[in-house]
Amino acid sequence: MTDASQPILRINALTKRFDDFTALHGVDLNVAEGEFLAIVGPSGSGKTTLIRILVGMDELSDGAVWLRNTRIDVVPANKRPTCMVFQSLALFPHRTVGQNIEFPLKLRKVPPAERKARALELLDTLRLPRDYYDKRIQQCSGGEKQRVALARALAFDPEILFFDEPLSALDYRLRKTLEKELKDLHRRTGKTFIYITHSLEEAMVMSDRIAIMKAGRFEQIAPAEEIYARPVSKFVAEFMGEVNFFDLRNGQAEGLLMTPETAAALAGRSGTLTIRPESLRTLPEGQAADLTFEGEIVAEYLLGSRMQYRMMLATGQEMIVEVLRENGVAGGIGAALRVGCDLSAAHLIEEARDAAA
Numbered sequence: 393m394t395d396a397s398q399p400i401l402r403i404n405a406l407t408k409r410f411d412d413f414t415a416l417h418g419v420d421l422n423v424a425e426g427e428f429l430a431i432v433g434p435s436g437s438g439k440t441t442l443i444r445i446l447v448g449m450d451e452l453s454d455g456a457v458w459l460r461n462t463r464i465d466v467v468p469a470n471k472r473p474t475c476m477v478f479q480s481l482a483l484f485p486h487r488t489v490g491q492n493i494e495f496p497l498k499l500r501k502v503p504p505a506e507r508k509a510r511a512l513e514l515l516d517t518l519r520l521p522r523d524y525y526d527k528r529i530q531q532c533s534g535g536e537k538q539r540v541a542l543a544r545a546l547a548f549d550p551e552i553l554f555f556d557e558p559l560s561a562l563d564y565r566l567r568k569t570l571e572k573e574l575k576d577l578h579r580r581t582g583k584t585f586i587y588i589t590h591s592l593e594e595a596m597v598m599s600d601r602i603a604i605m606k607a608g609r610f611e612q613i614a615p616a617e618e619i620y621a622r623p624v625s626k627f628v629a630e631f632m633g634e635v636n637f638f639d640l641r642n643g644q645a646e647g648l649l650m651t652p653e654t655a656a657a658l659a660g661r662s663g664t665l666t667i668r669p670e671s672l673r674t675l676p677e678g679q680a681a682d683l684t685f686e687g688e689i690v691a692e693y694l695l696g697s698r699m700q701y702r703m704m705l706a707t708g709q710e711m712i713v714e715v716l717r718e719n720g721v722a723g724g725i726g727a728a729l730r731v732g733c734d735l736s737a738a739h740l741i742e743e744a745r746d747a748a749a
């Protein structure tokens with residue numbers, strides 16, 4: 393029986409040690425049925441180690457992993473048909489597309505006619521023409537191979553599909569196409585996807601939630617918008633793109649002009665005030681925002697429809713500002729710039745939270 397409110401996967405205080413090095417420090421994670429969870433984090437933070445343990449390629453040192461009501465960390469990998477890592481490189485190059493897709497079904501002794509029917513269905517699912525069934529893997533393009541590998545992963549009919557940077561070797565355009573296809577595939581199959589990527593953009597396009605990993609711990613697990621708008625630490629804020637930080641001490645920060653209302657709202661508070669470059673707007677002479685900054689343009693870049701400025705404040709701090717091109721200022725490098733934002737667009741990472749992270 394499946395209970396929709398019950399997570400499909402529960403990771404409990406999972407620790408992984410390699411000799412005297414601890415790669416995972418007692419991590420907890422619940423994944424909902426049908427969720428698309430992205431795991432992102434710098435190189436060496438423990439993403440692959442975690443997935444290897446979940447699929448049974450490696451053993452944990454401490455903790456437990458549950459698939460619904462079954463504890464799976466004690467079950468050998470070959471007895472865990474529920475988990476599958478998606479690897480395009482593991483296709484059989486000399487065999488046909490059909491043979492590759494049917495491989496897991498053959499292992500399960502599914503009769504040939506039924507296997508073929510299922511393989512053709514999977515070609516449809518992956519939007520590959522049915523006549524690819526007899527094509528050899530060597531005759532497929534990179535993107536087609538990727539799709540065949542996905543079809544084969546689906547033929548295993550796993551409860552959870554794991555992906556470890558499946559698109560990292562592909563060129564930009566193909567990656568963009570497959571990102572959308574993967575998201576679409578997720579929606580159509582209703583399967584649970586756990587997806588490791590270095591690319592935050594990829595994580596944001598595809599996932600329901602993002603788990604940010606740092607040095608063997610989850611720093612924050614939340615939907616992309618929340619991580620972006622309310623990062624729990626400077627690490628997360630920086631990971632999510634360009635950001636400006638202001639050190640707030642007892643409601644005061646150097647280089648920051650506040651309205652009396654803003655000053656009252658921030659009174660007595662300390663931490664790191666984070667402001668995204670695109671939350672800022674240019675201010676006409678004499679106009680002030682909740683938070684106002686004044687400085688001089690030290691660099692400017694045209695980013696398609698947007699302008700990015702690097703501005704030097706009187707305090708010597710550099711700030712990144714991004715506005716729509718038509719709201720940009722004339723004058724170029726050396727010109728004065730006044731920008732501001734609403735207090736609601738600024739996020740305060742409270743002192744204690746960040747120190748603990």
Ligand SMILES: Nc1ncnc2c1ncn2[C@@H]1O[C@H](COP(=O)(O)OP(=O)(O)OP(=O)(O)O)[C@@H](O)[C@H]1O
Pocket residue numbers: 410413415433434435436437438439440441442590
């Ligand atoms: N078999 C092993 N023996 C010893 N240390 C290991 C082993 N496997 C991984 N590690 C260490 O554990 C840490 C986490 O490695 P892991 O491969 O999980 O990182 P990752 O987040 O996947 O990185 P990347 O983004 O580069 O793939 C690294 O410091 C790595 O050196």
Ligand SMILES: [Mg+2]
Pocket residue numbers: 439440441
């Ligand atoms: Mg890795």
